[in-house]
Amino acid sequence: MSMIRDLRAAVRPSLRKSSAVYSSYDTTRDPSASSAVVDCAVYRDGRRVKDAECLTPHEAMTRVREGGGFAWIGLHEPTEAEFAGIAAEFGLHPLAVEDAVHAHQRPKLERYDDTLFTVFKTIHYVDHTELTATSEVVETGEVMCFTGKDFVITVRHGGKGSLRALRHRLQDDPELLAKGPSAVLHSIADHVVDGYIAVAAAVQDDIDEVEIDVFSAPAKGSPRGSDAGRIYQLKREVLEFKRAVAPLLRPMQQLSERPMRLVDPDIQKYFRDVADHLARVHEEVVGFDELLNSILQANLAQATVAQNEDMRKITSWAAIVAVPTMICGVYGMNFDHMPELHWRYGYPLVLGSIVVVCVSIHRTLKRNGWL
Numbered sequence: 001m002s003m004i005r006d007l008r009a010a011v012r013p014s015l016r017k018s019s020a021v022y023s024s025y026d027t028t029r030d031p032s033a034s035s036a037v038v039d040c041a042v043y044r045d046g047r048r049v050k051d052a053e054c055l056t057p058h059e060a061m062t063r064v065r066e067g068g069g070f071a072w073i074g075l076h077e078p079t080e081a082e083f084a085g086i087a088a089e090f091g092l093h094p095l096a097v098e099d100a101v102h103a104h105q106r107p108k109l110e111r112y113d114d115t116l117f118t119v120f121k122t123i124h125y126v127d128h129t130e131l132t133a134t135s136e137v138v139e140t141g142e143v144m145c146f147t148g149k150d151f152v153i154t155v156r157h158g159g160k161g162s163l164r165a166l167r168h169r170l171q172d173d174p175e176l177l178a179k180g181p182s183a184v185l186h187s188i189a190d191h192v193v194d195g196y197i198a199v200a201a202a203v204q205d206d207i208d209e210v211e212i213d214v215f216s217a218p219a220k221g222s223p224r225g226s227d228a229g230r231i232y233q234l235k236r237e238v239l240e241f242k243r244a245v246a247p248l249l250r251p252m253q254q255l256s257e258r259p260m261r262l263v264d265p266d267i268q269k270y271f272r273d274v275a276d277h278l279a280r281v282h283e284e285v286v287g288f289d290e291l292l293n294s295i296l297q298a299n300l301a302q303a304t305v306a307q308n309e310d311m312r313k314i315t316s317w318a319a320i321v322a323v324p325t326m327i328c329g330v331y332g333m334n335f336d337h338m339p340e341l342h343w344r345y346g347y348p349l350v351l352g353s354i355v356v357v358c359v360s361i362h363r364t365l366k367r368n369g370w371l
Helices: 002-016 019-025 057-067 080-090 094-102 164-171 181-215 228-257 265-331 346-367
Strands: 037-044 070-076 108-112 115-125 138-147 151-157
Touching: 037 057, 037 164, 057 070, 057 080, 070 080, 070 181, 080 094, 080 151, 094 108, 094 115, 094 138, 108 228, 115 181, 115 228, 138 181, 138 228, 151 181, 164 181, 181 228, 181 265, 228 265, 265 346
Parallel strands: 070 151
Antiparallel strands: 037 070, 108 115, 115 138, 138 151
């Protein structure tokens, strides 16, 4: 802990020592230029302040400190340079800043002084007309959330999972938004978990489709076991889904059970509902993984059975062919004194014997299920 405090003490002054760095990011930015800031607004009493539109993060926090409320700043895939000024303005911990910029983090909840840093993995279902061995089923993204007593900073990575609709929905519920930044954190968590539920239902349909194909009669010309590639690909996608859901269980449990100064007690009750939904999704995903294991084993067993059936048929025909091969081999030897060699009925007798023996073997093997 002392090392982390020393690191924070060393990095924060370096971020704050030059106000020009922050000014170059916020106050002198050309409004028409592209920016990592998707939206920046001030909220008081659950309502968006109308005269606080198109603000920079610095201006938004100035409004908050002067008139109260909280600021909600949304960013999409910021660079280190773009995020440096915001990190200095809000006093964000350098370790959390590094995670937010570089992404590819596992879901977690960390506390740095008076700031909560939460990482969510977003899951988007990729529509496909037919599930193949190379189909992409789920697409992942990330949402990082810095929550303080008077600000919320959301950092989104990935092309999906926009929070614009969520922001508008919250603005239509001023009673909830009046609870402050923790209400935004809850809404983001609820939004992410609701996405998990929708994806789980779609993945269940894909698994049902594969299961039906495996246990139904194969199409003409399609050998048994040909579904292994599809099953394996679907299992990989489910594992990706599992990596997003499983690590989030503990953070949601902490937010729903452990008292925190930054989380309103009334909002904490809502986190329990999110944690319950998340636990249900986790159970479904674990069930998907186990079910796919069983389907894959059944598919491989069917392939093995099909191979055994083929081998039995080959062996049966080899046994039938062995009879004429043996007889013809014996009478193909060049000896003068062989039994029935000069008998006029010897040739038809041998042919008749071959036919009778071969038919008898064929009927016996077919009766035993080998042919």
